[in-house]
Each structure stands twice: as structure tokens, then as C-alpha cells.
Amino acid sequence: MASMHLLSTPHRFSTYLSHKPISRCRRSRHRRTRHGLISVRAATASSSSSSAAALPSLSVDNINPKRLKSVLPGGTWWRLEEEDEKGGRSNVAKKSVGLSVVTALKRMWVLVSQDRWVVFIGFASLLGAAFSEICIPHFLAASIFAAQNGGALFYNNAKLLVLLCLTSGICSGLRGCCFGIANNILVRRMRETLYNALLFQEISFFDEETVGDLTSRLGSDCQQVSRVIGNDLNLISRNILQGTGALVYLLVLSWPLGLSTMVICCTLSTIMIVHGRYQKKAAKLTQEYTASANEVAQETLSLVRTVRVYGTEKQEFKRYDSWLEKLYNISLRQSMAYGFWSLSFNYLYHSTQVLAVVIGGMFIMSGRITAEKLTKFILYSEWLILSTWWIGDNWTSLMQSVGASEKVFRLMDLVPSTYFSLKGRKLENLEGRLQFLNVSFSYASRPTVQVLRQVHLSIQPNEVVAVVGLSGSGKSTLVNLLLRLYDPSSGQILVDDNPIDDIDIKWLRERIGYVGQEPRLFRMDISSNIKYGCPREVSHEEVVQVAKQAYAHDFISALPEGYKTMVDNSLLSGGQKQRIAIARAILREPKILILDEATSALDAESEHYVKGVMRSGNNGSKRTVIVIAHRLSTIQAADRIVVMDSGKIIEMGSHTQLIQKDGLYSRLVKRQADAFE
Numbered sequence: 001m002a003s004m005h006l007l008s009t010p011h012r013f014s015t016y017l018s019h020k021p022i023s024r025c026r027r028s029r030h031r032r033t034r035h036g037l038i039s040v041r042a043a044t045a046s047s048s049s050s051s052a053a054a055l056p057s058l059s060v061d062n063i064n065p066k067r068l069k070s071v072l073p074g075g076t077w078w079r080l081e082e083e084d085e086k087g088g089r090s091n092v093a094k095k096s097v098g099l100s101v102v103t104a105l106k107r108m109w110v111l112v113s114q115d116r117w118v119v120f121i122g123f124a125s126l127l128g129a130a131f132s133e134i135c136i137p138h139f140l141a142a143s144i145f146a147a148q149n150g151g152a153l154f155y156n157n158a159k160l161l162v163l164l165c166l167t168s169g170i171c172s173g174l175r176g177c178c179f180g181i182a183n184n185i186l187v188r189r190m191r192e193t194l195y196n197a198l199l200f201q202e203i204s205f206f207d208e209e210t211v212g213d214l215t216s217r218l219g220s221d222c223q224q225v226s227r228v229i230g231n232d233l234n235l236i237s238r239n240i241l242q243g244t245g246a247l248v249y250l251l252v253l254s255w256p257l258g259l260s261t262m263v264i265c266c267t268l269s270t271i272m273i274v275h276g277r278y279q280k281k282a283a284k285l286t287q288e289y290t291a292s293a294n295e296v297a298q299e300t301l302s303l304v305r306t307v308r309v310y311g312t313e314k315q316e317f318k319r320y321d322s323w324l325e326k327l328y329n330i331s332l333r334q335s336m337a338y339g340f341w342s343l344s345f346n347y348l349y350h351s352t353q354v355l356a357v358v359i360g361g362m363f364i365m366s367g368r369i370t371a372e373k374l375t376k377f378i379l380y381s382e383w384l385i386l387s388t389w390w391i392g393d394n395w396t397s398l399m400q401s402v403g404a405s406e407k408v409f410r411l412m413d414l415v416p417s418t419y420f421s422l423k424g425r426k427l428e429n430l431e432g433r434l435q436f437l438n439v440s441f442s443y444a445s446r447p448t449v450q451v452l453r454q455v456h457l458s459i460q461p462n463e464v465v466a467v468v469g470l471s472g473s474g475k476s477t478l479v480n481l482l483l484r485l486y487d488p489s490s491g492q493i494l495v496d497d498n499p500i501d502d503i504d505i506k507w508l509r510e511r512i513g514y515v516g517q518e519p520r521l522f523r524m525d526i527s528s529n530i531k532y533g534c535p536r537e538v539s540h541e542e543v544v545q546v547a548k549q550a551y552a553h554d555f556i557s558a559l560p561e562g563y564k565t566m567v568d569n570s571l572l573s574g575g576q577k578q579r580i581a582i583a584r585a586i587l588r589e590p591k592i593l594i595l596d597e598a599t600s601a602l603d604a605e606s607e608h609y610v611k612g613v614m615r616s617g618n619n620g621s622k623r624t625v626i627v628i629a630h631r632l633s634t635i636q637a638a639d640r641i642v643v644m645d646s647g648k649i650i651e652m653g654s655h656t657q658l659i660q661k662d663g664l665y666s667r668l669v670k671r672q673a674d675a676f677e
């Protein structure tokens with residue numbers, strides 16, 4: 001029996017889909033789903049498991065995108081899965097649930113609520129400014145007519161006007177200042193929360209998201225969202241207050257005239273809402289296209305040497321320009337929509353005044369209204385219509401900000417599973433015994449391809465094991481699992497006979513030294529790069545000592561500022577970067593050392609020199625070492641050599657045993673020897 005599951009997997013998908021795929025998938029798979037129940041299996045951090053439990057089960061027949069939107073928490077990604085008879089799951093559709101304005105505002109409030117006093121003072125001054133400003137037209141008209149009639153009323157009104165202007169000025173200043181501060185608080189908290197969420201993500205998350213996309217979220221999107229409090233909400237609230245005040249006053253002055261103005265305002269509001277919705281959609285697209293353009297630019301500029309050597313500058317320019325064109329087209333449509341909104345506003349704005357003068361003039365002639373009242377009416381109808389305009393304008397901006405906030409909040413909500421294992425156990429005395437028990441693994445981005453298949457391997461404490469094999473056979477993946485950058489799909493990894501998932505991962509990583517294939521250094525001085533991530537205080541003498549062991553001291557000393565030289569990845573050669581990475585790894589005196597092609601860029605002499613210090617630490621203590629190498633001459637002295645092919649271990653033994661076996665290892669050794677003849 002097949003059943004359907006609705007599963008929140010926010011980190012899986014990075015593009016927005018239209019509603020089409022769900023309906024299409026539903027139709028095509030409908031017959032295969034017998035009782036057709038949808039269950040919500042997981043929820044994001046913000047929606048929490050309790051709210052997930054509260055979500056109703058849906059009949060498959062009822063899945064339509066609108067219904068889906070109404071029952072699921074906003075701002076998240078959901079995956080629709082189908083479970084077959086054997087319990088296997090396959091993706092049916094993926095869908096994003098948009099964020100409503102109220103939800104977005106609530107989430108922003110959570111971020112600024114710690115400093116709520118700023119927002120409260122802002123709103124109090126907004127009230128003061130709105131009230132004093134709304135009174136000004138009344139007293140302006142009253143003063144003119146009081147002057148015409150002569151008398152003390154004129155002077156009283158004039159004094160009141162001065163007071164109102166002062167109050168309005170002070171309150172507006174305070175309002176602007178407080179909302180500005182709230183704005184900055186929001187941007188900072190958003191960036192802090194988002195950056196923190198990103199730093200703790202599983203590595204598989206970064207396999208699927210691009211750096212360009214993520215930096216766009218942190219940069220322009222957070223900035224755009226921050227307009228909500230400082231600009232949009234502030235101005236919308238002010239204009240709602242002033243507009244409502246003006247409307248009430250108009251109805252009191254003359255209800256027939258007031259009602260006709262209200263009809264015009266309602267028309268304007270309808271156009272405003274339609275326009276706002278369109279702008280929200282357009283903002284989402286702009287956000288996606290900008291991120292894609294950034295991604296292309298970032299990739300091309302970081303690979304500029306390859307681009308130059310292959311002469312693909314024009315091709316790369318076109319790739320970037322295609323996104324700019326999409327951005328231009330969407331902004332063109334946005335401008336046209338804005339033009340239509342402005343046209344409607346201007347037409348309706350002048351219509352209100354003409355209507356007031358024509359109908360009001362007739363009312364004056366029939367004695368139903370005085371000239372003073374009509375003057376006040378015209379002044380306030382202008383207020384009303386201008387307030388509606390401002391609300392519309394800021395509503396558009398609010399919609400754009402809410403659109404931009406969806407992806408930001410979606411990323412903020414991601415909770416990495418390995419994060420929880422920070423609470424795991426710390427072993428008393430790590431010996432360095434490692435066991436892979438029938439470990440199989442597939443990357444989430446390619447779930448159907450098994451990269452490791454039933455790998456069974458035991459490594460004794462202080463043993464030096466070399467892992468070799470053809471490119472793509474799964475060697476790096478094996479050590480990635482040991483570092484818990486990924487978790488096995490099946491099977492288990494034991495460290496000193498303890499399941500790796502029970503161990504405090506941070507504690508374990510502090511005891512593992514790792515040098516990867518292409519070490520990249522941080523933009524800090526060489527000394528800080530060597531000390532990077534070392535859990536204890538390190539003296540300069542220790543840094544120099546490990547640099548000497550890694551055969552890096554001589555070239556570092558030759559640099560103009562020695563150990564204080566700022567690292568620029570283009571300043572150092574591949575071999576020099578590898579030596580700094582080796583120094584960094586051995587500085588932390590690891591009990592387990594993993595070298596993934598760590599000496600591939602070293603010359604034979606450096607490699608020979610460096611290899612000696614890898615087996616044991618400064619105090620003579622031994623360590624477990626896993627070496628991955630393509631240059632087979634460098635691993636012949638290993639205690640054991642493990643040969644991998646297509647994700648499986650196919651041979652194991654010492655160099656001599658494997659040569660005698662005459663299998664893949666022996667073939668590889670012969671080929672490498674032939675290559676040098």
C-alpha cells in the first residue's frame with residue numbers, strides 16, 4: 001500500500017516552484033495511492049514539533065496549493081513524498097509556503113522585542129505627530145475665516161497653530177530617530193541569527209546551496225527586510241491614523257460629500273492592494289535573479305585564471321548578462337505597474353477635488369454648507385487621498401520586504417541534526433581505535449548513487465592506514481564520515497568501541513587533525529592560520545616548532561613580515577599552503593590524523609621530511625593515521641594499505657602482500673612506475 005507524506009525539508013530546495021508541479025504530480029500518481037493520507041512528518045524550528053502535531057492530516061484528493069498554504073506554517077519548504085509498498089520513499093513534489101504579512105511582522109517583532117522600548121517610544125511619538133498634524137488644517141482654515149470676521153479667536157488660533165507645529169516637529173523627529181534605531185537593531189539581529197544558523201548547518205546543506213545565494217540573503221535581503229520597521233510600518237501607521245482622522249472629520253462636516261470621497265479612496269485602495277501583491281511577487285523574482293547573478297560573478301571572478309587561459313571572457317560575460325537581462329525585464333514590468341498606480345492615483349486625486357468643488361459649490365448655493373466648511377473639506381480630502389497614496393506606496397515596499405524576508409526566515413529556521421550531538425559523551429581516554437561496520441552512504445544531492453557500499457574496516461590504535469584507489473572510489477567520503485561531516489545511510493562507525501553519534505562531536509573533532517586536498521587559508525597572518533582552531537593557548541615558540549616540523553619555517557621566515565605576514569591565497573604556492581595546513585593539524589597534537597592527499601603538492605624531499613613527524617607527536621605519543629594518496633610510492637611504509645574501488649574495499653594488506661596478490665593495487669603501482677619510464 002502506498003501512502004503520501006508531506007515532509008518539511010527546508011534545506012533541500014533553493015528555487016521557488018509554481019503551483020503546477022503539485023497538481024500535475026497528484027494527477028499522475030493518484031491511481032497508485034489507495035487510502036491517500038497525507039501526514040506531516042516534520043516541521044521547521046519555528047513551527048516546532050508541537051505545531052507540526054497540530055497540523056491536520058489531509059486527504060490526497062484535497063491537496064491543492066491553496067489548501068496547502070492555509071494549513072502549513074508560512075515561510076517554509078515542504079516536500080511531498082510518496083511511500084511505496086516496500087517503505088521506499090520518492091519525491092512527488094516540492095513546494096514553498098509563503099509568509100503572510102502578519103507572520104513576517106510577528107517574526108520581526110521577536111527579533112526586536114528585547115529592545116521594545118525603542119519601538120514603543122517610536123509609536124508614542126508617531127501618535128503625537130499624527131494628532132498634531134491632523135489638527136493643523138482645521139485651525140488654518142478656522143484662522144483665515146476668524147481673521148475675516150475680526151476678533152480674538154484669530155490670535156488664539158494662531159497661538160494654537162504654533163504649538164501644534166512645535167509638537168508635530170518634536171514628535172516627528174523622535175519618531176524618525178526611534179524607528180531608525182529599531183531598524184538597525186533588526187538588521188543586526190537578522191544577520192546574527194542567520195549567520196549563526198548558516199555556520200551550524202550540516203555540510204550537505206552547503207552541497208546544495210551556493211555561496212552567492214547565501215551572501216545575498218545576508219547582505220541585500222536583510223537590508224531590504226529592515227526597511228519594514230524603519231520605513232514601511234512607521235509611515236503606514238502614521239498615514240492610517242491621519243487618513244482615518246481625516247475621513248471621520250469629512251463625514252462629520254458633510255456626510256454625502258464624505259461618502260463620495262470615501263468611494264474614491266476605496267477604489268484607490270483596491271488598486272493599491274493589487275499593485276502591492278504584484279510587487280511582492282516581483283521582489284521574490286528580483287531576489288532570486290540577483291542571487292543567481294551574484295553566484296555567476298563570484299564563480300567567474302574566483303576562477304578568473306581559468307577563464308583567462310581558456311579565453312572564455314565573452315562567454316562568462318554573456319552568462320552574467322543573461323541574469324541582468326532577466327532583472328531588467330522584471331524591473332521594467334515593476335516600473336510599468338508603478339506607472340499605472342501613479343496614473344490611477346493622480347486621476348482619482350484630482351477627481352476628489354473637482355467633485356468636492358462641484359458638489360460642495362451646489363451645497364453652498366442651496367445653503368447646506370458654509371464656505372468655511374467647504375474649505376476645510378477640501379483641505380482634509382487632500383489629506384485623506386494623500387494618506388491613501390502613502391499607505392499604497394509603503395504597502396508596496398512592505399510587500400517587497402516581506403517577499404525578501406521569506407527566504408531569510410526559511411534559512412534561519414534550519415536546525416542541523418549533528419548540532420544536537422554537541423551534548424554527546426566525552427571519552428575518558430581516546431585511544432584511536434576506529435571501526436566502520438558495514439557502512440553505506442549516498443549524498444543527499446544524489447540519493448540514488450551509493451558512494452560507499454558495505455564498507456567494513458577496523459583500524460587499531462596507533463596504526464598507519466593508507467587508503468588508495470581510483471579517483472571517485474569513495475576515499476574522501478570515508479574520512480568525511482569519520483569527521484561526521486555526513487552521517488552514514490546505513491551501518492555504524494565506532495570510535496574506541498563507542499558509536500560515533502553518541503560522542504560529543506566538538507570534543508572528538510578537537511582530537512582529530514585533518515589536512516584536506518586543497519587547503520585554503522584564512523585572511524589572517526600566518527601565525528594565526530597555524531593556531532587556527534587549536535583548543536588551547538599556544539605560544540609563538542610552539543608555532544615555530546610545528547612550522548619547522550611541517551618544513552614550513554624556512555619559507556615563512558623568508559617572507560617580509562615572517563609569521564606576521566597576512567595570508568593571501570595567491571601569495572603562497574600550493575605546497576606552501578599544504579605545509580601550513582599540516583603545521584595547523586599537528587599543533588593540536590591529535591590522537592587521530594587524517595591526511596587526504598595532504599602532501600600531493602610537496603616535493604619529494606619535503607614529503608619525506610614531513611612524513612616522519614606525522615606518526616607521533618612532540619611528546620613521542622603515537623597516533624592513528626589515515627593517509628589517502630594517489631602517489632603510491634609515498635604510502636608503501638604504511639602498516640596497512642586499503643584499496644577501494646567503486647565505494648567498496650576490494651583489497652587490504654601490506655605493500656608486499658598486495659604486490660604478491662597481483663590485484664588492483666599491484667596494477668596501479670606498475671602503471672605509476674611505467675609512467676616514469
Ligand SMILES: Nc1ncnc2c1ncn2[C@@H]1O[C@H](COP(=O)(O)OP(=O)(O)OP(=O)(O)O)[C@@H](O)[C@H]1O
Pocket residue numbers: 207443445446451469470471472473474475476477478
Ligand atoms: N558533496 C558531494 N555531493 C555529491 N556527490 C559527491 C560529493 N562529494 C563527492 N561526491 C561523489 O562521490 C563519489 C566519491 O567521491 P570521493 O571524493 O569520496 O572520491 P575519492 O576516491 O576521494 O576521489 P579522488 O581520489 O578523486 O579525491 C564521486 O563519484 C563523487 O562525484
